[in-house]
Each structure stands twice: as C-alpha cells, then as structure tokens.
Amino acid sequence: MTITASRTWADLCAHRQEMEKTHLRDLFAGDPERAGSLSLSFDDILYDFSKQRLTRETLGRLVKLAGEAFLPEWIERMFAGDRINVSEGRSVLHVALRRFSAPFPNGQFDVMADVLATRKRMAEFAELLRAGKCHGHHGMAIRDVVNIGIGGSDLGPKMMNQALRAFAHPTLRVHYVSNLDGAQLAPLLQTLDPRTTLFIVVSKTFTTQETMVNAETARNWLKSNLGDEVNLANHFAAVSSRPERAAAFGVSRDRVFPIWDWVGGRYSLWSAVGLALMIAIGPHAFDEMLRGAERMDEHFRTAPFAQNLPVIMGLIGIWNTNFLGATTNAVLPYNESLKYLPSFLQQLEMESNGKSVSIAGDPVDCATCPIVWGELGNNGQHAFFQLLHQGGRIVPCDFIASVRSDYPLPGHQEALLSNCFAQSSALAFGKTESEVRESMEKESVAPEEVADLLPHRVFAGNQPSSTLLLKTLAPGTLGSLVALYEHKVFVQGAVWGINSFDQWGVELGKAVASRILPAFDDPALASAFDGSTQALLAYCRK
C-alpha cells in the first residue's frame, strides 16, 4: 500500500480543509503557549516552527504518518549499514564519517578503520600545509590551495569554508573551482603564483568532465610557467575512489585520499572531500564540526519523533508540500557567511528527493521535493520579498540567523536580527484592511487616496516560516545544522517512499553532451540531432 492510500493520509487531507480556513493570526490568538510548544532546541540551536500553518494536532498526525511510512525502521537500517541505496546496491554511511570510534556500523562490517586512518592522514597533510612546511617549486611553501571539484565535491566544502571563514588560517588561501567555463579558472590563475600553488582534484571516479578539464588546464599552466623542472607531484593532491587514475594523472600516491561507495557526493563534506576545508580551518575545528554532526545523528537516531528536530522539520515540509500545496521552499540566511547555504541545500534536497519513482520502481502518486531556492535574507528583502508578501503564492521559508555575529561591528547585528524577526512576523500576520486604513489615517493620507491605495497596502499574511536561530557560527553548531538538513531529507524520502541516495537523473545529459561535442569540429555530425540542437550548433559556427 502506498502512503497516500493510508488512513492517516486521508485524515491529514481532511484536517487540511480545516486548517486552510485558519489564519496564523487565529492560531496565535487562540493559543498563548503556541510559540513555546511549537519550538525545539538542540545545543546552541533554537528551531521555532510556531509560524508554520499547523497545530499540535497536525504534528501528531504527521508523526503517525512517519510511523506508517516505516521511518523508525529506515533510520535503523541506515545506521545498521543496510544497502538502502538499492538501485546502486550500496550502504548509506555518511554518519560514519563523523564518528570517532570503531566499530561502526558493526563488528562484521566496520568502516571506521578506513575512516579514522583517512582523517588522520588528512590532518597530517593539513597541518603540514598550515605550518608552511608543504613545499611547491624549489622548496617554496605552498600559499594557495585550489579545490577542483563540482557538485558535492565543491558545494559542501565551499559552503562550510565560507561559513567558518572567521576560523580560517590567516595567510593560506583556499579557492574553489567547479565550472567547466574557463571564465572561472582563467581569472583565478592570473592571481596565483604557480610555484606556491597546490591543486586538490576531487572526483570519485576521477573522470568527471568538468573536474578533469580544469585539472588538465592547471597542469598545463604549471608546466608552461615552471618549465621542464616542474615536479607536478608537489602541486597536486587528489580525493578519489580510483587512486590508480589519480596516480596516472601525476598525483603522488601518498597524496591521494580515498572516498568510498557508501558516501554520496552531496553527503561527502565530512570525508576527504572536505580536505580543502580542513586545510582552511584546521583539523581541530574540523573535528568540532564532525562532533556537532555526530550529536545530531545521535539525536535523530534516539529522540522521540515529537522532539526530534530532523523528523519534525521533514514532516513540516511534507505538510507544506503535500497538503498545503507549496511547490517551493525558500532558504533565507541572515548571515553573509552562510551565503552558499541555499545552493548547498538546493543540491542536498533536490538531488536526493527530486524523483518521481519509488524505491520499488513504481510511480510516486504525490508531489515530492519542492524547488529549494533562496538568497541572503536581508538582500532578498530588497529584491524578491515583494512576492513573498503580496504575490499570492504559498512559499514556506526557512529563516536562519546567528545571535552573535562572526564579524561584529557596532550597530549592525541587532538591526540585522530585527529585520529577520520582522520579516517572518510580517509574513505570518500581515496587515489587514482596517489596520492599513488606520495607519493611513494616522499618516493623514487624503481620503480619496486612502481608497485608491488601500488594496495595494494590504498584506494577506499567513505565509508559513520556520526560524533557525544559532547562538554563533561555531563549527559544532554548523555541523549540527547541516546534519539536521541531511536527516530532514532522509525523513522526507522515507515518507515519499523514494531512494534519496541515487541520482539517475544526471546521466542522460552527460551522455547527450558527449555526443554533441564532436559536432563542433565536424559539422556533418550535427544532422543526427534534433532541429533545435542543429540550429544552435549552426549559430556557433556563424
């Protein structure tokens, strides 16, 4: 039986009909305890979901739904190392990457020896670099590290590096290059000294087109600038599950760090894929980040669902998507250091759950992952918030802020937070016609103008949001935050009955691209393609 055929799903549909008539204004007015009872805290994170369009009753039903979708069993299976990524026949063990002791998941199948040994090698290499003892050309110390990777081999470490830049090494610079477009790598190379630059090539297969083209350009740049005496091994490290390919490229074996088939790219920040991040912030802060994630793992595995942050967060998304009809989810960080978080979550959620076939291969008969999008919230206020307030669309929002600034300046932080809190409040409660009329009368607007302007100045409100308030952007807190979202995705995948850990949808485009590429050199090949592709190729040749 699919989950949508369950009694609880039907109950939720009925309940939705009541809730659709209820405004957040009524919910707050009717329950003075609402804010306290619809929020959870975990270490240095407050998760306030009282401005979601639901009640404790709603949550009770959603928790029941999670049980009927076998979420407890799925959680157990993941932590037990079962091959729950069935379409690829793999375990899903990113949680192992933030553990500190063996065995895990169990004595028979223990991945921790590899994990701990790799983490130790990473730390040694990172410390060497951070101490200026990693040598480039002619014994000069490496000063710039360039991470070459794309997707999960870029977004996670880059996002976290920006989030923790206050912890970064004072002089060592870390850069991230992902795009096949030369317009990313070429201008960066202009600012680098080849003698003191190290490239980390990150690709599970060591065949990712974008990454290999960028790596080759880097190698050519080193050769053409440093001449025959260049020792390429001094300028490269690699993260890959195919060390022999990395070695063939010219990476020294002792600088190839492994990654395993039980870690998906978008869950790999915690592995050697995070090497550039560890170099930036140091092994100690990296470990703190892991410990924060580990605490969230333990919470997810053990806390009752009604107090379980990832479970509640996931179920709220189910409510918004499958019952209130939201098609998107906005992520709005009120912290410049979290500027890459929306892109990171976009991959985490949309690549994991942007599917419409169940784990068993049947069509899913309900909506799945919404479009995840967003920008820095304060900037968004002056850009797209108009639509959130008056566009007539339901757009659930995640507001994310830190109480204390990582770069404090007088007069900034409290003003910033007041904007964050004000926006979620205004979105929830709006401004009624009579309130607008009253305030225009106070402003002494002429009566005929009041009538004209009134409809434009009314705010419907009832726009749902959650606020995640962190005490600080500490490594441990950020580790918990990212693990929270990872497990939220897992919860939703379980309810929708999909495999959140494969990504077959990325294959076709790659295959078509490899067929189109030769047609740039040989126009005769173009005739094999559809008319539009032919026309685009012809325009390129003009």
Next chain:
Amino acid sequence: MTITASRTWADLCAHRQEMEKTHLRDLFAGDPERAGSLSLSFDDILYDFSKQRLTRETLGRLVKLAGEAFLPEWIERMFAGDRINVSEGRSVLHVALRRFSAPFPNGQFDVMADVLATRKRMAEFAELLRAGKCHGHHGMAIRDVVNIGIGGSDLGPKMMNQALRAFAHPTLRVHYVSNLDGAQLAPLLQTLDPRTTLFIVVSKTFTTQETMVNAETARNWLKSNLGDEVNLANHFAAVSSRPERAAAFGVSRDRVFPIWDWVGGRYSLWSAVGLALMIAIGPHAFDEMLRGAERMDEHFRTAPFAQNLPVIMGLIGIWNTNFLGATTNAVLPYNESLKYLPSFLQQLEMESNGKSVSIAGDPVDCATCPIVWGELGNNGQHAFFQLLHQGGRIVPCDFIASVRSDYPLPGHQEALLSNCFAQSSALAFGKTESEVRESMEKESVAPEEVADLLPHRVFAGNQPSSTLLLKTLAPGTLGSLVALYEHKVFVQGAVWGINSFDQWGVELGKAVASRILPAFDDPALASAFDGSTQALLAYCRK
C-alpha cells in the same frame, strides 16, 4: 472585463487541453521547420524557443491576448511618459536613460537634459578615477571603490560588473557591499587601505537602513584610521534624489549624482546608480551597453508582436504560468561571468510582478509572477538538475550562453556549450522506456537488473526551455539582454493587469523591524509582539 474572462483566454484554456497531450517529441517530429520558425534573432542574440511546449497556433492566440490586454497602448503610454505607475503617481522612463538625444519623451516633458548632463558628470568622474587623478588622503590616488547600496542599488551594477569584468580597469578595484550584516563589510575593510578608498553611497532617499548603517561604519573606519586630518569629502560620492541629505552626511555636492522618481530601483542600472560599473568598465563600454539597451527598446516599441523578442518571451511565460501551471522559472547561465544574473532577474521579475492586486485595486484572478531562481547551469547539472529531469514538476528553464568565451582556455568552451545544448535537449526529449532498455542491453546489464533499474533510468522529457545564445559577452549585447528581460516583465504586467513599477509589499517588514529593534535594549518592549517574536528575542538575550 478582466483578461481571464476574455474569449481568447478561454480559447487558450481549450488549446491547453490539446497541448497537454502533446509531447515535445511529437512537436519536433511533426514539424521539421520547427526550430527555425520558433526562434528569433536580434543583433548578436539568438532566442530559440522551439523547445517550449507550444506551436505557432499557441503563439498566435497569445499575441491576440496581448492585444486584448491593451499591450500596444501600454507600450505607447510608457514611451510617452504617462504616469503609468499610478499608485505612486509616476512616469516610468528608464528607457530615457539609454537615449542619446533630446527631447524625450516629448518637448513638453523632456527628461533628457538631466539625463545627458548626469551621464557627462559621471563620465568625467569615472575618467578621473580611472586615470589615477582622483585623490584620497594626502593626494594619494584612489585605488579601491566600494559601492554601498542594496536591492536595485546593488544587484544591477554588480551583476553587470561581473558580466563585463573582462573589460574592467586593470588596477582599480570595485567592490559591492549591500548586507546589513557586518560579516560583509568588516572582512572587506580588512583588505582596504583607507587612504586610497572611495565609497559611493547609493540610496534614492538616503535613508535606506542597510545602506546608511554601512556608510556610517565606513565613515567611522576612515576617521579612526586617518584621524583628525581626514577630509571625508575625498572618500565619498553619492547617488541620491535627496542631495541635501548626502551633503549633510559629508559628501561634497559636486560628487552627488541625481536619480529621479521616474526610475525604479530595479530599473536603475542605466542611471547614476551604475556609477561604480562605469568606473570599472569605463564610459565608452558603458555607452555601448546603453546603446544595446536602446536598440532593444526600439525593437520592443516597433517590431510586430510575432517578431518581438520581449513580447514573445513575456507571452511564453504567461503560457507556462497561466496555462501549463508552472510555478517557477529557472535561469541557468552557462557563463561564470553571468553568475549574478539569476539574482538580478529574481528582483526584476518578482519585485515587479509579485503582486495579486490589479492596477485598479481589484484582486487578480489568475496566477502572476512565478518564483524566479537559478544558478550557473553547469554547476546546477551536478546539483539540482536531477529534479528538472525526473522530479515530475514542470520547470520552464532559460538557458543562457555565449558562443565565444570571455576568458578562453583550450578545451573548455565547446565542452561547456555541448553541456548547455545537451541539457535542454535531454529535458525536452527525455529517454523512453524502450530506449533505456535498448541502451542497457547494449551495456550488457543482466536481465533481472534491467527490470529493476528501468523505471529509475527513464526520463519523461517534455520539460520546456528556451535558449538565449549570445555571440559574445559584449557590453552592447548585455545591454540588449537586460532590456529584453525588463520589457518581458512589462509585457507580463500588462497581461496580468498589474502595476509592475510599485513595491508596496516591502513596506510592512521595514515598519515592523523598526519597532522590534529597540526591544533588544529594552526587554520590556518585547511584550508588544507576537509570542514567536518574543521567544526569539528572549533566546538572543540568553
């Protein structure tokens, strides 16, 4: 009568029912001329919309709809300088900003004297800076320019500056600061020399909170670093319609550049708001950009609707949103230099048309602006394209690429373009069950595995997209591109019957924020707020 009650709207609804049964595969198979007949070119831009889910018949009906929505009249009224921004009683004359001769809009109401004089002053100031003849402290040449502005005073110039960075001055550095969060300005200040830094404060009212807080921090930084002998006038310029306020802040009158009430922030890139951009790329390239926009204006004003790029682009959006039910629109640039384009278009579209009340004050009875979102396309392939291919949601996409790279490197550009063309092709045509079966048999996948994997490897296709292919990222071409999107927004506003030029929806949040701010210092004030705001404030005090 509202547009949704028109006969043409009803015809389009009926037509939609046919089209919903038709796959892009069928449309291409049935019409070998499709690619040629469903594309337009304009100067160095090819606009291919053949992979949208429509036919020439659809377009014919949409063009008719535009007529019934009085689009020709609205265009005429905008160019005539009528006060079509009725809720604010203002003309809408950003098109004047890219003209080179007076009078405009007409002899009685001519804005061109101001426009041309301001452009000349901007050019003189920009040339001074570019020649190293603008002096900071003790006669030292200014080397860093920091634009302080937010929303329209940030996104436009920042986006275009990145797009045209290949044209930028070799040594003068231009930075953009918008966020109230100190974590944007503070780390930047650490890299700057106060003696050689100039801040441009951009705010129409000169009261924008974010901008004024950042400007004050900049002023304090100059004072505390340069001491009593600092001449603040050497370190500031301003763009504002309230010059007296800029002067009171400490900006020299001859460095205050005007902006007018007939330009909305999100349409102001072409005005003095673009000063930092002009400083970066020089007055000549800036003029070329204006000329490109002016050519698009002329095209929009005069071309028959069936050959009119902004009209067709706008109507395709109407088709996708109001008839095919799309709720979002993805913008996917295949050029690193266009990385801020999605954010810019987010503001342009969502702040202009994210409304649900008509220009006459009535509720709009159809969907209006979709959520505009996106990322660099090549990066997106490794992040969220999974959902575009297999998520089961309709997501119209704008693919944007340039034939020639602005930073060419061997092996990059053709591979990049082949990905761009391949993705739109794969999204349109997908891969059928029998095609998947065939390719798995070729790969010698075991029969039982074929059955298991088959449903996961099928691509439904039929995902609509357009491709905008530019010959190069030249200033004129980019000017045309941005004007194209501006007018697209105008077309859609006309069809939906809304005022695309006000933004009442940004007011409430600002008002609430100003009430919350004092509660940080005086906890007793918190009791005036809703329970959630109170709880958030209490958490901050812990």
